[in-house]
Amino acid sequence: MNCQKFESLAADLARGEMMEVDVLSDARAHMAECSSCSLRLHDEEMLTRGLHSVAVEMNSLQASEATEQSLLASFRQHSIVVPLTPTRSYRPYWLTAVAAILLIVFGLVAVVWRSSNKPPNEIAVRPLTPQVPMEIKEGKNDVALKPSNAVNVSTQPKPKRNLSPRAVQAKNFKADKADNTVANHASNEVATDFMPLGYLNPALLQDGGQIVRVEVPRTTMASFGLPVNMDRYNERVKADVLLGVDGVPHAIRFVQDKRSQ
Amino acid sequence: MKPKTDLTDAELLRLMMSGDEESFTLLYKRRHPSIYRFALQMSGSQQVAEDVTHDVFLFLMKDGHVFDPNRGSVSSFLFGVARNYVLRRFRGDQLTVPFADGEDDEPFDQVGNEPDPLEDLTKAEMIDNVRRAVLSLPERYREVVVLCELQELSYGETAEILGCAIGTVRSRLHRARGLLLAKLRPNKEEEVLSSAVVESARCFA
Numbered sequence: 198m199n200c201q202k203f204e205s206l207a208a209d210l211a212r213g214e215m216m217e218v219d220v221l222s223d224a225r226a227h228m229a230e231c232s233s234c235s236l237r238l239h240d241e242e243m244l245t246r247g248l249h250s251v252a253v254e255m256n257s258l259q260a261s262e263a264t265e266q267s268l269l270a271s272f273r274q275h276s277i278v279v280p281l282t283p284t285r286s287y288r289p290y291w292l293t294a295v296a297a298i299l300l301i302v303f304g305l306v307a308v309v310w311r312s313s314n315k316p317p318n319e320i321a322v323r324p325l326t327p328q329v330p331m332e333i334k335e336g337k338n339d340v341a342l343k344p345s346n347a348v349n350v351s352t353q354p355k356p357k358r359n360l361s362p363r364a365v366q367a368k369n370f371k372a373d374k375a376d377n378t379v380a381n382h383a384s385n386e387v388a389t390d391f392m393p394l395g396y397l398n399p400a401l402l403q404d405g406g407q408i409v410r411v412e413v414p415r416t417t418m419a420s421f422g423l424p425v426n427m428d429r430y431n432e433r434v435k436a437d438v439l440l441g442v443d444g445v446p447h448a449i450r451f452v453q454d455k456r457s458q
Numbered sequence: 459m460k461p462k463t464d465l466t467d468a469e470l471l472r473l474m475m476s477g478d479e480e481s482f483t484l485l486y487k488r489r490h491p492s493i494y495r496f497a498l499q500m501s502g503s504q505q506v507a508e509d510v511t512h513d514v515f516l517f518l519m520k521d522g523h524v525f526d527p528n529r530g531s532v533s534s535f536l537f538g539v540a541r542n543y544v545l546r547r548f549r550g551d552q553l554t555v556p557f558a559d560g561e562d563d564e565p566f567d568q569v570g571n572e573p574d575p576l577e578d579l580t581k582a583e584m585i586d587n588v589r590r591a592v593l594s595l596p597e598r599y600r601e602v603v604v605l606c607e608l609q610e611l612s613y614g615e616t617a618e619i620l621g622c623a624i625g626t627v628r629s630r631l632h633r634a635r636g637l638l639l640a641k642l643r644p645n646k647e648e649e650v651l652s653s654a655v656v657e658s659a660r661c662f663a
Binding site: 205208240241244245247248249250251252254255256258259260261264265267268269271272273275 | 494507511512520592603607
């Protein structure tokens with residue numbers, strides 16, 4: 198230990214502060230070697246004693262009786278003028294009342310919301326198996342597919358799970374919402390009939406399918422015998438591709454926004 | 459139901475805030491001496507100490523609800539309030555702390571004929587000198603000395619009152635003690651030097 202380190206510890210040593218045994222033994226060893234540090238510790242100890250003497254001497258001092266009387270008078274006056282108890286005691290009751298009102302409001306909202314939805318029994322009856330409602334015009338080379346609702350085609354058969362009525366209701370609510378979105382979207386578009394890509398076996402679509410929206414070069418329409426506006430031949434056109442469960446495309450239809458017509 | 463004298467400070471404060479005069483009296487009697495001494499040791503003036511004690515407890519009866527038991531004890535809270543009142547008094551009233559630095563040398567000059575003034579610190583005269591030396595310290599060092607040394611609070615309690623880290627309290631106390639030693643022993647180095655010369659002379663003798 199050097200003198201600088203000892204100096205930083207001198208006050209704690211003099212005040213009898215707790216420290217590690219190693220540090221204490223090092224400090225003692227250094228003190229035995231260094232007379233100036235020994236003197237420094239001696240001074241610190243004397244200072245501690247002096248300060249302690251001051252503390253002891255002043256220990257009996259306290260404020261005068263007049264201060265206490267003045268404060269007591271203020272306390273009596275204060276407790277009469279500003280009664281703190283009633284205002285503070287009502288606070289929990291107010292909080293409880295507000296919480297109760299909020300609970301009632303939420304309960305009413307929940308009841309109204311629940312009653313405005315379909316009953317759970319009706320939802321449970323709804324078939325989960327996907328259907329591909331298509332009309333297949335046979336007798337010609339091409340097969341025209343008219344899906345009544347394009348999105349319904351994409352649903353895959355899923356194992357029925359034991360869902361709670363509320364979960365089923367929430368799920369159905371989301372599905373209805375999605376259906377509406379697509380319906381609105383579809384109403385803004387004009388589409389051709391589905392045209393088969395190669396040989397189309399209707400049996401393949403009994404297990405369901407999926408329609409994927411893609412963009413293809415406008416010249417693709419020509420390969421299906423559709424007229425192509427040559428002024429816009431380099432643009433792309435939207436198309437819905439009907440994929441089977443095996444992922445193989447079976448049919449295609451071209452879609453155009455009504456606005457762009 | 460336990461007697462009120464056995465209640466903690468926080469319980470007494472709660473009762474006091476609900477208008478219980480006995481609780482106020484008990485709390486006042488329990489805590490006012492240390493607050494008074496703190497103000498006296500900080501200011502060196504009995505009048506200031508009386509005023510600060512009065513103001514602290516007046517504050518407590520009006521705004522005692524601001525005390526948060528999670529942040530410390532009632533005692534620390536009162537010390538903190540007292541400290542603010544003392545500092546406000548120093549700044550607002552332009553209170554001059556008696557015994558400026560220049561005057562400190564005088565009492566030590568008078569006892570300079572003794573071999574080592576620090577040896578007699580326990581004497582009444584030296585107690586007075588220590589008190590003067592404490593009063594001459596800058597505020598930030600003085601409050602640490604008063605709280606740690608004279609009020610004998612722990613570093614943690616002092617840090618709580620001052621609103622600073624324990625390390626800050628330690629370093630300020632270290633610095634304050636160094637200043638006190640310098641004030642109490644202005645000619646120490648010369649004395650050490652002279653004693654060293656004597657010792658060496660003896661060795662060679």
